[in-house]
Amino acid sequence: MLIYSQKYEIFGEAMNIEKLKTDILIIGGGTAGCYAALTVSENSESKVIICEKANIKRSGCLAAGVNALNAYITDGRTPQNYVDYCKKDADGIVREDLLITMSERLNAVTHRLEQLGLVILKDENGNYVARGNRNLKINGENIKPILADAVNALENVTVLNRVNITSLDVKNNRVNGAFGIGIENDTVYAIEADAVIIATGGAAGLYKPNNPGFSRHKMWYPPFNTGAGYAMGILAGAEMTTFEMRFIALRCKDTIAPTGTLAQGVGAKQINSLGEVYENRYGLTTSERVYGTVNENQEGRGPCYLRTEGITPQQDESLIKAYLNMAPSQTLKWIESGKMPSGQNVEIEGTEPYIVGGHTASGFWVDTGRATTVKGLYAAGDVSGGAPQKYVTGALAEGEIAALSAVEFIKNSKAESISEESFNAYIAETEKFLGESSSHYTAEQLEEAMQTVMDNYAGGIKTNYRFNEKQLDIADYKIRQLYRLSENLHAEDFQELMYIYELRERLTVCRTLIAHLKARHETRWHSFAENLDYPEKDDKNWFKYVNSRLENGEIKIILRDIVSGGNTYEHNN
Amino acid sequence: MSITIDRNRCIGCGKCHDVCPGTLIKLDTDKRAYIKYPRDCWGCTSCIKECPVYAIRFYLGADIGGMGSLVHTEKNGDILNWIIESPDGKISEIPINQKESNKY
Ligand SMILES: Cc1cc2nc3c(=O)[nH]c(=O)nc-3n(C[C@H](O)[C@H](O)[C@H](O)COP(=O)(O)OP(=O)(O)OC[C@H]3O[C@@H](n4cnc5c(N)ncnc54)[C@H](O)[C@@H]3O)c2cc1C
Ligand code: SF4
Ligand code: SF4
Numbered sequence: 001m002l003i004y005s006q007k008y009e010i011f012g013e014a015m016n017i018e019k020l021k022t023d024i025l026i027i028g029g030g031t032a033g034c035y036a037a038l039t040v041s042e043n044s045e046s047k048v049i050i051c052e053k054a055n056i057k058r059s060g061c062l063a064a065g066v067n068a069l070n071a072y073i074t075d076g077r078t079p080q081n082y083v084d085y086c087k088k089d090a091d092g093i094v095r096e097d098l099l100i101t102m103s104e105r106l107n108a109v110t111h112r113l114e115q116l117g118l119v120i121l122k123d124e125n126g127n128y129v130a131r132g133n134r135n136l137k138i139n140g141e142n143i144k145p146i147l148a149d150a151v152n153a154l155e156n157v158t159v160l161n162r163v164n165i166t167s168l169d170v171k172n173n174r175v176n177g178a179f180g181i182g183i184e185n186d187t188v189y190a191i192e193a194d195a196v197i198i199a200t201g202g203a204a205g206l207y208k209p210n211n212p213g214f215s216r217h218k219m220w221y222p223p224f225n226t227g228a229g230y231a232m233g234i235l236a237g238a239e240m241t242t243f244e245m246r247f248i249a250l251r252c253k254d255t256i257a258p259t260g261t262l263a264q265g266v267g268a269k270q271i272n273s274l275g276e277v278y279e280n281r282y283g284l285t286t287s288e289r290v291y292g293t294v295n296e297n298q299e300g301r302g303p304c305y306l307r308t309e310g311i312t313p314q315q316d317e318s319l320i321k322a323y324l325n326m327a328p329s330q331t332l333k334w335i336e337s338g339k340m341p342s343g344q345n346v347e348i349e350g351t352e353p354y355i356v357g358g359h360t361a362s363g364f365w366v367d368t369g370r371a372t373t374v375k376g377l378y379a380a381g382d383v384s385g386g387a388p389q390k391y392v393t394g395a396l397a398e399g400e401i402a403a404l405s406a407v408e409f410i411k412n413s414k415a416e417s418i419s420e421e422s423f424n425a426y427i428a429e430t431e432k433f434l435g436e437s438s439s440h441y442t443a444e445q446l447e448e449a450m451q452t453v454m455d456n457y458a459g460g461i462k463t464n465y466r467f468n469e470k471q472l473d474i475a476d477y478k479i480r481q482l483y484r485l486s487e488n489l490h491a492e493d494f495q496e497l498m499y500i501y502e503l504r505e506r507l508t509v510c511r512t513l514i515a516h517l518k519a520r521h522e523t524r525w526h527s528f529a530e531n532l533d534y535p536e537k538d539d540k541n542w543f544k545y546v547n548s549r550l551e552n553g554e555i556k557i558i559l560r561d562i563v564s565g566g567n568t569y570e571h572n573n
Numbered sequence: 574m575s576i577t578i579d580r581n582r583c584i585g586c587g588k589c590h591d592v593c594p595g596t597l598i599k600l601d602t603d604k605r606a607y608i609k610y611p612r613d614c615w616g617c618t619s620c621i622k623e624c625p626v627y628a629i630r631f632y633l634g635a636d637i638g639g640m641g642s643l644v645h646t647e648k649n650g651d652i653l654n655w656i657i658e659s660p661d662g663k664i665s666e667i668p669i670n671q672k673e674s675n676k677y
Contacts, residue, residue: 053596054593054594054595054596055591055592055593055594057591057592057619058592058593058594058617058619059594060594063594063615063617064615064616064617064618064619067675067677068675068677119671119672119673119674120674121674121675129674131677137674137675137676137677138674138675139669139671139672139673139674139675140675141653141669141671142671162596183596184596211634211636211637213634213636214575214611214612214634214635214636215574215575215612215633215634215636215637216612216613217595217612217613217614217615217616218574218615218616218634218637219615222594222615223595223613223615224594224595224615254633254637254638255574255633255637261675261677264677265676265677266677318675318676318677319677320667321667321669321675321676322675322676322677324655324667324669325669325675328616328618328631328644328655329574329616329631329633329637331655331667332631332632332633332642332644332657333633333638335642335657335665336633336638336639336640336641336642336657336659337638337640495596498596
């Protein structure tokens with residue numbers, strides 16, 4: 001619902017301001033956000049606005065398509081088996097209440113996706129064909145348009161594409177809505193809502209990427225997911241968890257294409273340049289696979305490969321097609337070089353570290369219903385913490401859980417309206433960036449500086465993902481300095497204004513990340529959090545969650561006990 | 574990696590602009606599409622799949638081993654045909670039936 005719309009001028013340019021009101025605001029129309037909208041529609045009459053910085057047809061992780069559904073409870077297995085798998089992979093630092101509630105929904109959301117039009121491989125009896133224990137084979141090229149079509153057909157849902165949300169309006173720890181900018185319609189928005197679901201995905205582009213030159217955005221995680229949700233939550237005083245469990249992916253060299261299809265599809269093993277299978281020496285968890293590869297390289301046995309030589313021409317053909325459906329650059333690489341995987345092993349490398357709550361456990365600290373510690377604010381998908389290995393179906397499941405909680409919540413709780421004072425302060429902030437500035441820096445320059453700092457001092461590719469406390473102190477100092485420099489940046493238009501906000505989001509995430517890396521005095525996960533001052537695992541003192549909250553501008557670390565199986569979790573302190 | 578748009582072929586429908594997850598494509602004053610931020614392309618190929626006149630191609634940057642080939646798709650019913658043109662003029666086509674699942 002439109003409350004008002006006004007035109008105004010700054011520096012001779014026409015701008016608009018708009019204030020809108022809705023029952024539930026969803027920030028980020030990706031996997032979890034779209035599914036949350038579907039869920040609200042099916043379970044209530046509530047009005048929904050989705051704000052999406054791109055266009056929900058092809059935005060976020062699913063833009064290029066995905067190759068498989070990585071999380072499904074296959075025949076003979078139980079949701080608890082899935083929980084156990086995630087728990088083992090993260091060496092215990094997970095929330096079992098979140099994992100089990102997600103796992104119990106994985107199959108239902110899969111059926112729903114199929115009803116909406118996703119092609120899933122079936123055998124002659126009509127049963128899904130599993131890839132390994134937990135995966136289903138699909139044609140996922142058009143998974144995002146399928147979801148978007150379903151959302152666009154909903155009457156109670158308004159989608160605002162190209163609207164980038166940058167901050168939350170929170171008073172007395174209760175969210176009343178959010179502020180953002182229309183990147184292509186030069187509009188500053190305030191959107192009031194009784195509940196807000198945040199589903200902005202994880203954060204890429206914090207560290208110097210594998211290919212920092214022309215192909216700097218040829219990274220695994222979408223470079224347009226900048227950690228906005230984390231940053232908004234941090235600045236609003238929400239509690240965050242486990243940022244120190246970074247995610248580093250093992251990927252095909254150069255194209256940074258996924259390797260799971262090679263490993264699981266054709267059973268390719270990780271080998272070093274001597275041809276030795278090294279994966280067994282280091283262990284098989286996600287972090288151990290990365291660590292093994294780093295170590296083999298360091299000890300002079302690199303490069304490392306996935307052993308595909310000797311697979312059949314039919315397998316080549318299937319791989320070529322599978323990659324076109326999710327990472328077309330890898331297929332192009334094979335064809336351009338004239339060397340198919342059957343004739344040449346595929347070189348692999350670790351990526352720069354990401355913060356992604358759908359793969360590892362970083363993100364908002366939520367209760368079992370996905371409520372954050374800010375009243376009225378819910379989190380789902382990669383932005384939400386405690387539940388790793390969510391993947392596509394887990395993000396859908398969390399979108400559903402968060403939506404059901406929000407629908408219940410607004411029955412008894414209404415937000416205050418956003419005060420003119422707060423809106424004016426936000427408008428003034430945007431005007432400041434759009435106005436004159438004496439700064440000779442650009443958002444791009446500061447972004448590169450940030451990535452270099454993180455690479456050098458916070459365990460990037462350059463240091464083989466390792467760090468020590470002294471380095472982290474330097475990183476923290478430099479990141480704070482860059483944040484200060486970002487105050488004076490200048491934007492020519494609303495797209496550049498978004499770039500300034502994106503930079504500031506990343507810097508905010510970096511600060512929390514550095515504080516978390518520093519807080520965990522052990523090395524529980526090689527490569528993901530390899531603290532050289534504390535190279536051993538220490539269950540006695542550190543079998544705990546490391547959480548944090550911004551208080552008076554400083555990051556306060558909060559250690560919490562593990563929430564074990566069979567329990568639910570409510571916020572009470 | 575990035576994309577290139579053939580200005581002469583573009584009919585200005587704006588569909589590529591609409592889908593780009595990075596808001597990287599703009600229409601110029603003649604209503605022809607161009608990529609304003611080529612270094613920021615993620616390589617998702619969403620724009621290419623939208624273009625009704627096949628004016629957009631993607632290529633691998635030289636920094637990640639690109640050798641000059643250009644790729645686009647043409648859709649025909651359930652078939653998404655991937656077409657790769659190499660610099661020596663050789664063309665390879667890989668048709669994918671979107672109703673068929675990946676084998677892996
Ligand atoms: C390349 C790749 C391949 C993958 N392959 C598989 C696979 O084969 N199988 C599998 O199961 N899983 C796969 N995954 C994992 C899975 O896709 C993700 O975990 C899941 O889609 C995350 O969902 P999400 O809703 O949290 O994030 P997304 O789907 O990325 O949604 C986040 C949305 O928020 C929007 N947004 C961000 N910031 C803002 C802002 N400030 N304002 C407004 N909007 C904003 C983004 O544009 C985006 O649309 C893959 C992931 C990637 C990146
Ligand atoms: S390939 Fe994707 S990121 Fe690149 S311009 Fe096209 S739509 Fe945008
Ligand atoms: S989709 Fe094709 S025709 Fe339409 S604007 Fe883009 S390049 Fe031009």
